[in-house]
Structures are given as C-alpha cells and as structure tokens.
Amino acid sequence: MSNTHLEPAELIQAAENLVPLLREKAREAEIARKPLDEVIDAIREARLFSLMVPKCYGGHEADLDTFFEVSLTLSRADASMGWLVSFYLEHAFWFCGFPEEFQKEVFANQSYVLAPATLNIGGGKAKEVDGGYRVSGRWQWGTGIIHADWVLVGAMVASEDGSMAPLFFAMPREEVDAIDTWHVAGMCSTGSYDIEVNDVFVPKSRTVSMFDLTNATSASQIHNGPLYRTPLIPILGFASALSMLGAAQGALEEYQSQTKAKIAANQARAGGTIKDEGKPSVVAEAALTIDAAELILRDVLRDVMEQRDAASPETRGSWITRMAHAIFMCRRAVQDIVSVTGASGSRLESPIQRALRDISTGSNHVLFDREARYADYGRTLLDQPIQSMMV
Template sequence: MQSEAVNGVAPGREELVARAAALRAGLWEDAPQSDGARRLTGRSIDAVTGAGLMRLMTPQRLGGYASDIRTLLEVATEVGRGCSSTAWITGVLNAGNFVASLFPRQVQDEVWSLNPDARTALVLGMPARGIETADGGVLVTGEWAYVSGSLHADWVGVLIAVPVPGADPVVHFALMRADEVQIKDTWHFAGMRGTGSNTVVAAGVFVPERRLLPYLPLLNGETDGVVDPAHRYRNSLVGLFSIGLLGSLLGGATAAFDFVREQAPKRPAAGSRYANQAESPSLQLDLAEAATKIETAKLLAGKIADAADEAAYAGEFADVLVRAAARQYSTQVAQLCREAVDILMTAYGSSAFNEANPLQRIWRDVNVGSRHAGFGMGIPQQLYGRALVGRDPREISLLV
C-alpha cells in the first residue's frame, strides 16, 4: 500500500489519478489474460487495491478517502486506458463501498475496521422476494444476476423485499458477507469478460437488521435519520452508479484512439500510394471525428460528476430534473464512446479484428459495456423528457 499524505490527510484527486495512470502498462499487459479467464488477474486486482484505488468511497475514519465523484470518474478513466474490465470493476466496487458507507457506523466498522481495502459488490435490479422474517433480522434466499466484482468482493449488497405485516413489502439493501453466498458461473459474454459479472446466490442467509437499509429514502434523498448526519454522501445514487461505469468506456475509447494514432505512421494505407495511414486524409478525418466524440463524452461525464459533487458539497440532494439529466447524459456518453471506437476500428482496417490485436478486445468491451441496462431501452430519454415538461420521471422508473 502506498504511503498516505502527512497528518492523515487523504490523497487528493491529482495523486489518485496519477496512481491509476502508473498502473496502465501492467493492466494493458494483463488485459488479454483477464479477458480469456473471464476474471481479473490476481496481479491486476492487487495492483488497483495496493494503489488505494478501492478506498475512494470508504469513510476516512476507517482508512478511506471519501473522494468526490469527479475523482472516481477520472481514476476509472485512467484505469480503463489499461483495461476496460479492470476499470469497470474499480468503478462498481467503489460504488458498492459508497452504499456500504451509508449504513450505520456499526456496520461500517464490520466492513472496514479490520481491512480498509475491503470491497463491496453491488447489484441494482429486481428485489428478491420470499424473504422470511427472523428474530433480529431476515433470512434471505434469492439469485441476482450480473453482479460485477462478485469474484473479488468481501461483501455483497443486493435488493430484497422485506415483508411488512398488513402492508406491501419494503425494498431494502441487504449487506451480506461474501463467504455467506455462492457464485454461479453465468458470465459468458462477448465483451467485458474480465468483469466476471456472475450470478450471486443466497440460500437462507441470515441478515441482521443493522445490515438492512431502506432503498427508496436513499433514492429520494430522504437521508435524515437513515444516514449519519455528518456524512456528506448525499449524491444521487444513480449519478454515482453511472459514473462508476462510464470511466471504463471513456478509458477504453481513449486507449483505442491512442493505439490507432500511434500505429498510423507504421501502417500502409491499403489500396493507395500514400506512404502510410497517417498521410491519408481519410484516416485524418476519422481521427478528428473520433477525437471529437471522445472529448464530448468526457465533457458530458464531467458535467454529471460535477453536478453530483456540487449538490453534495452544498448538503443538498439534486432534484429530479438534474438526476434525470444524469441518466440521459450517461446514455449519450456511452453511445459516443461506442461510436468513436467503431470509427477507429474501420479506420485501422480489418486486422483490427484479429484476436491478437488489442483493438478487438476494446471494441467488444465498449460495445457490451455501453449497452448496460442503465443506458438502454429508451428509458433514460423518457425520464429526461418527462422531467423537462415538469412531470415526475419516477412515474416511469425509480432509478432517477
């Protein structure tokens, strides 16, 4: 673990981004192995953890950095320039730690007092039902698919519907130790293979009341009495989660752009008399278009992060228009990254699809990652449009 700042002050954004950049070469080298094994290499996960990059959302009193959302974005983007899957896991596990940090202090102590690098996998989706009440808690049985980071987590946070006598069940986050659940090997996807986003299975796991956290109050910013008042984590959860994913896509698109530009002077412009690709106006135009898409995507992602941070620093919770905009902007960022990589693949030529070429792995990763459910099905556009005409977007989806 790298030494921390003097007098216990957590490292700032510049230092943390520099740490992420220092890992790039090693992550790039291990990326094919992570892709083939469908899980990150031990060296990759150890490198990110050893650099302190799993502590971004951990409370400072327990050895974490309590970083802002812009820092998470820039760190994940730098990691993504080395390996998209590693960046995805870095973003997701930090987001999971963010949610764990919203639990009461006793639970925070359980998670981090013995290990400030403890990692929390988290999944948002349909809550498990059929939960049984028990003395002092609940018995949880269920399955949750697409749990990115589950292979490298110490804790797992899932949604469950807790029964209430005479009323509808109330959705809660349930926090379980990783050794209490099983992992079903279901992640056989074309891209983001290294994320190992498998299915988590719980069979009658006892979860004490202290490790149950009401879900809707957090989404709606109704944190008084739920979250430690001294905690400045009042960011929109949806904005946070999207940032945790977007850094990977931005990093991957940037890595693809850098690779194509660096190789252009060494590659022939097939079917022409140009000395190399760099001399071809077509390649120059493609690079200009891809660069513009990537830079636009970075600006939009930064806008999402900054809006969340501004609300947090002001002790406020972003209104539904800002939150709906975050989902729409996130969708646009994902689309721009995918479009940029597609342009770069065509510009490079058909050998970009050779299995030995890193471009094809980035292409697969960005194409799969950009189609995450949070970015798709036209829902983000509907949410933003409804908010723009003064209607409540939560009539469509609670994930705002």
C-alpha cells in the first residue's frame, strides 16, 4: 500500500466513490448482521481508514472537517456503515494517545488500525502485575470487532494509595473473544458483538490513562498537528451524530426520488394532472429540520476546531448537548417522513424504513442521554457546574 498521503478533497472524493457500493449492499449487510468483507475491502482499498493517522506512520493526518465530510457522505448511503467507518477512524485516533513505542508497533506494517473501543470502564477489571496488568471482563457494543486488528477496553485499576484510576488497554484481536449478541432493531450491519477478555496480560506500554486519552494530553505530547490537541469525546460525538444526520438525509433523498417517480407516473396516466403525493408540507418541515440539524453540527465543528483542548468542561458539555439536540431533530424528521411514505415505507427492504430503524437505535448512544445532556446544559446556562464526566 502506498504511503503517499491523500489531500482532504481526495479523501472526500474517495468516500463519494464508495456511495453506490454501500447503497447496493446495505440490505444484504443488515440481513447478515455484520459488515460485509467486500465493503470493508473496498474502504481499505480507498485508503480511508488512514484518515486520522499521523503522516509519520503513513497516514493522511486529515483534520476534523475532512472527517466530518467523509463520515457524512458514507452515512447518507448507509448509516450503519457510516457509523462503523466513523468509529474505526476515531478509534485510530485513540491509538495516538498511547505510548509512542506502542504506536510504532501498531503502525509498523500498515498505515491504519481497525479496532473496537469501549468507554465502559465498568465492564471489566484489571490487576497490576510485574510489567503490566492482567485484564478480564466483558464489554458490550464492540463496534468494529468483526474485522479488528486490535481491541481497546477500559477498566478501573487500584493505585498504590488505594485510589482507583481508569485505564485503557490495547490487546491483539486474537487474544479476545467476540460473542455474537447482536440481535437488534437497527444498526444491524455494524456487527457490534460483545467483547470478552479472560485473564489477558497487557504490557504497560499498551496502556494509557483515560483522562490523558480523553483530554488529548498524551497525544499532543507526541504529535504536533492540531488534530491531536482535540479532546476525544467531541470526536466520538461527531462519529455518532454524523451517522444519524446521514440517515436522515438519506431518507429524505429516497423519499424525494420515490415520490417524484410516482408523480411522473400519475402525470403520464392522468394527462398532466399532478396527484398530491405524500403531504408536501410535512416533508418540507422535515427537510428544514434536517437542514437546521446540519447547521448545528457544522457550528459545533467550527467551535471545536477553534478551541480544541483549550475549551472548558462547560463548553465541551455544550458541544455534546448541541450534537444530541441535532440528532433528536433528525430522528423526529425521519419519523415524519415515514408517516407520509405510505404502506411501502413499512417494508424491511425500504431504505427509508432502514433509516428509521438505524436512527432509532443509534440515537440511544449513551453519549446522547437526553435528560442528562439537557440538564447539564441548563446548569451551564445558570452558571452551575456540570455533572457529566463524558465531555
């Protein structure tokens, strides 16, 4: 594989080139309940998996604005695949916060890494031993485990003074088990199986503090680019939110295509009479809502790129709340589109129905807990401290 990095416009075009394949294979992958080898190989060939990897490792070192466009482009075609690829990309970003010795090991033979990662530090336990840790546990939501090279999991570790500290651990895919629990209503083709680890030894060089990772403290000490001064949680937020925006935009596009075809057919049969298909006012409101949601996400993107790790916890919390609000807007818009699609919108093979299933599932990501996010944003408006640590 060439080590020549691609420019942002080339990466975005590569994503556009993949759209027909993702659309064609979306239903097949949903039925399979996992990503298809053919699709993953095509994305690999397009060299998108190296998007956030530093140039010193052969990556493209593209910033958040390119990540935004690539993720959204893929998600319009298939929200599940957009979600999976976005998570692969931002999980590669996680590796940039691990010790440099380990990073060189990971990227020694290829300019990307495919890995699931979980923020659920309560899923397992780790005990410090000579030279590293013994890790055991079981973690849900292992997005990316099907084609993984490495796996990232978190657990609490007791310090010498008795206090507990959250650490992340990296281990080769062959040292963990994937448990197929993925029987879900939406996001089916992500294949987000459980991850089980049974007493695996992890060297200290393959560990990093959760706080150093999420605050970009360790990554910014190793890599100079502005991307590596960006807190992790907003990047995770974009990976999730853009998939939901893409689902909504894809549903609207499909509705327009279907309805225009019906209108044309009715015109041909009725000698120019246009039948009022699908309650245009309802769809107009949905379209405007989706546009507004995109504007919110683009405004957050601009703010994140301006402030990065200089942002206060309150500002970071507002970023995630605004993302969550945009997602809820998209979900309502898709529900409205489905309501005027007619009986055909209930068919499982319908892209509009799949968008509804995907957005109904994906919008429940823990990062976008509605009550918690709105409550924290309300506290910020009243100059009160926020409570969430996921910022």
